[in-house]
Amino acid sequence: MSSSGASPPGASAPLPATTAALRQSDRPKSRDLRVLATLWGFVRPYRLQVALAAAALIVAAGTVLALGKGLGTLVDEGFASGNAALLDKAVLVLLGVVVLLAGATYARFFLVSWIGERVVADVRRAVFDRVITLSPAYFEINRTGxxxxxxxxxxxxxxxxxGSSVSVALRNVLLFIGGxxxxxxxxxxxxxxxxLVVPLVLLPIIFFGRRVRRLSRESQDRIADVGAYVDESLxxxxxxxAFTHEPLDSERFGGRVEQAFATAVRRIAARSAMTAAVIVLVFGSISTILWVGGHDVLSGRISAGELSAFVFYAVVVAGAVGSISEVxxxxxxxxxxxxxxxxLLGTDSDIEVSDSPRPLPSPVKGAVVFDKVGFHYPARPDWAALDGFSLSVAPGEKVALVGPSGAGKTTVMQLLLRFYDPAVGSLRFDGVDLRDLDPQxxxxxxxxxxxxxxxxxxxAWENIRYGRPGxxxxxxxxxxxxAHCLEFLEELPEGMNSFLGERGVRLSGGQRQRLAIARAILRDPALLLLDEATSSLDAESEREVQDALDRLMVGRTSIVIAHRLATxxxxxxxxVLDRGRIVQSGSHAELLRDRDGLYARFAALQFDQAEALFDRGLPEVAAK
Incomplete structure (x- = not known):
């Protein structure tokens, strides 16, 4: 965009790290796990898969618990009695239970993993669908990275x-209750x-859990810092x-990576401490129970099989508690x-769309009216990009906006596209207030x-067709x-099918400009907005493209921003704009009559320079 009012200085620059940190610290922190319940809206459409996974989960947990009963019977009636036939039968039953456990575990793992992938895909689509509709004002104060x-x-x-942890948690809850x-x-x-041991196990989970939750959020924020810096640098x-900034950028990036690493280490340490504490308490308790139970067996109060089953269930319960602590x-x-x-999903665009938007008249003529419009960019609320701005453009009229940088020229286009809404005044397109129209x-x-x-x-096909996908x-x-770009596109290795590279790096600046013009020509709009559309072209290309634009603008409302008055x-x-206000208006000849006016000063400066270049024998430079 042109600097002429596109945004205040620094509006598109990355926010300082301190500002970003403040914004992150202002976010509400998660105090419990109830926020995860909001994901049910994404899981609900797959209730059948959830039911099947739950059934497989119950079967798997039930078979594990059945193993303990079988173990006790095997010890008491197989080993103790010396009954070989019963031992053979018990082994066969055990193998059958193992096969059932394996099948249920397969079904549970497949279904739960499928649900996880499906839900995350839906979440990503929902978040992207929301983000892409947010107004540019949102991206002025939030980093893309x-x-x-x-x-x-x-x-x-x-x-x-x-796709994993919830299933593991539910499985272990069932094992804990059943065991x-x-x-x-x-x-x-x-x-x-x-x-008596359970409260002791819960204490480290509660104590360390809060710290893990806080550090997890902080770790995610530090990772976002890393991604934002990479995105900006690349x-x-x-x-x-060009400014040989690689060493400094590498050093700064390294600092952000180390901050993310340090935060992750603190989170890992807290979680490791929680797991270790749970293991010590759980298995220390099992050792004590074994000691007490062993004395009960020796005294005849319980059988060896019952103790074996009890130990099995105790291990299951302990393992379940340990797994739950990790989950x-x-x-x-x-x-x-x-x-x-x-x-992100809860963020609303600053551009409000009416529940019953008014349609544009048919056919669309492209009449534009600014009525005493006042506007401030969100990043610069103290600076008026437009102040009491009034302008009417008739259908088919070609209006040029000129003025110094920051005068508000590109802001006019931003408001016409309804990237922003004015704070004061109104805009009308073919007689309809922009707020009453569907932005699309x-x-x-x-x-x-x-x-x-x-x-x-x-x-090239896709890039030009962006103007009209159909x-x-x-x-x-x-x-x-x-747009005079077919010639250079056909010279590419694969012609129109050639990959143009990230951000069109395989094309020159002028070629990219002509591609954008082709996109606008294909769109066939009622209103054409040209923001320094020929600024990147050489003299010969500019003449060709200007001819194309002249033909395109015939019978079409056009608003043109230009620093070079010759265009x-x-x-x-x-x-003529200055500081968000219209200071002059008229034809080239009319504006030149006011010798003290801003336009006359611009014209004198530019055309005098051009004449000097011609005098020095540099017509190509003068033409540019």
Whole structure:
């Protein structure tokens, strides 16, 4: 975009690290795991798979508990009695139970993993669908790298939890409840000892769990910092290398990586301490129970088989508690990740869409009216980009906007595209207030050629067809030919099918500009917005493209921003802006009559320089 009011200085620059840190610290922190319940809305459509997974989970947990009963019978009636036939039968039954356990475990793992992948895919789509509709104002104060982190890292954490940890947690809860019940049946006395240990096990889980949850959120924020810095540096790689900034950027990136590492280490240490404490308490208790139970066997109060079954169930219960303590760490990380994703899903665009938007008149004519518009960019609330701005553009009129940088020229285009809404005044398009229109219908009637054209990492077909996705190949070729870019595109190794590279790096600046013009030609809009559309072209290419633009603008409302006055001499009207206000308006000849006016000063400066260059024998430079 042009600097002429596109945004206040620094609005598009990355926010300082301190600002980002403040914004992160202001986020509400997850106090419990109830935030995970909000994921049920994404799980609900797959209730059948959830039911099947639950059934497999119950079968798997039941077979594990049945093994304990079989073990006790085997010890008492097989080993103790010396009954070989019973031993053979018990082994066969045991093998059958193992096969059933394996089948149930397979079904549980497959179904739960499928649900996890499906839910995360739906979450990613929902988050992206929401983010892509947010107004540019949101991205002025939020880093793209952090949003990418939420779409990738945070959703990956959810995948682990939904596709694994929740299943493990439920399985171990069933084992814990079932094992505890069987412990009571086997030996109430020893079970009482087990229950005395449970509060001791819960204490480290509660104590360390809070710290793990806090550090998990902090770790995710530090990872977002890393992603944001990489995104910024790689997007500006030419600037980084041109200013030999690689060592400093590497040092700063290393600092962010180390911060993320240090936070992760603290989280891992807290979680490891929690797991170790649980293991010591659980298995220390089992040792004590074995000692007490052994004396009961020797005294005849219980049989050896009952003690074996009790130990088996005690190990199952202890293992379940240990696993749950580990899973809680995953769930706490997921709670933080879910909270971050919900923040995005709950973010509303500043651009409000009416529940019953008014349609544009048919056919669309492209009449534009600014009525006493006042506007401040969100990043600079103290600076008026437009102040009392009023302008009417008739259908088919070609209006040029000129003025110094920061005068508000590109802000006019931003408001017309309804990237922002004015704080004061109103805008009308074909007589309809922009607030009453569906932004999609409004923008479909507008074609934009920005100063810095965007070329996507795709071939020429897709890049030009971006202007009108339903266009035929013939229409795309005609648009490319009209914009004088068919020649250089056909010279690429695979012609129109050639991959144009990330951000169009395989094309020159002028070629990217002509590709953007072809996109606008294909769109065939009622209103054409040209923001320094020929600024990157050489003299010969500019003449060719200007001819194409002249043909495109015939009978079409056009608003043109230009710093070079030679490109706007054919405009029906030239509007001069300064500090967000219109200071002059008229034709080129009319504006030159006011010798003290801003336009006359611009013209004198530019045309006098051009004449000097011609006098020095540099017509090519002068023409540019």
């Amino acid at each position: 952090e949003i990418l982190s939420r779409l990738t890292t945070d959703t990956t954490i959810l995948q682990v939890v939904v 505890l019940a069987l412990l009571m049946i086997t030996s109430p006395k020893l079970t009482g000892l087990v229950l 997007n500006a790689i030419r600037t980084v290398q 809680i760490g995953d769930l706490q990380r997921a709670a933080g990740a879910t909270e971050r994703l919900l923040e 219908q409004l923008r479909a009637a507008i074609g934009l050629v920005p100063q810095e054209p965007v070329v996507f990492a795709a071939d 266009a035929s190949d013939r229409e795309v070729l005609e648009a490319a030919r009209a 706007v001499l054919k405009a029906d009207r030239i509007v």
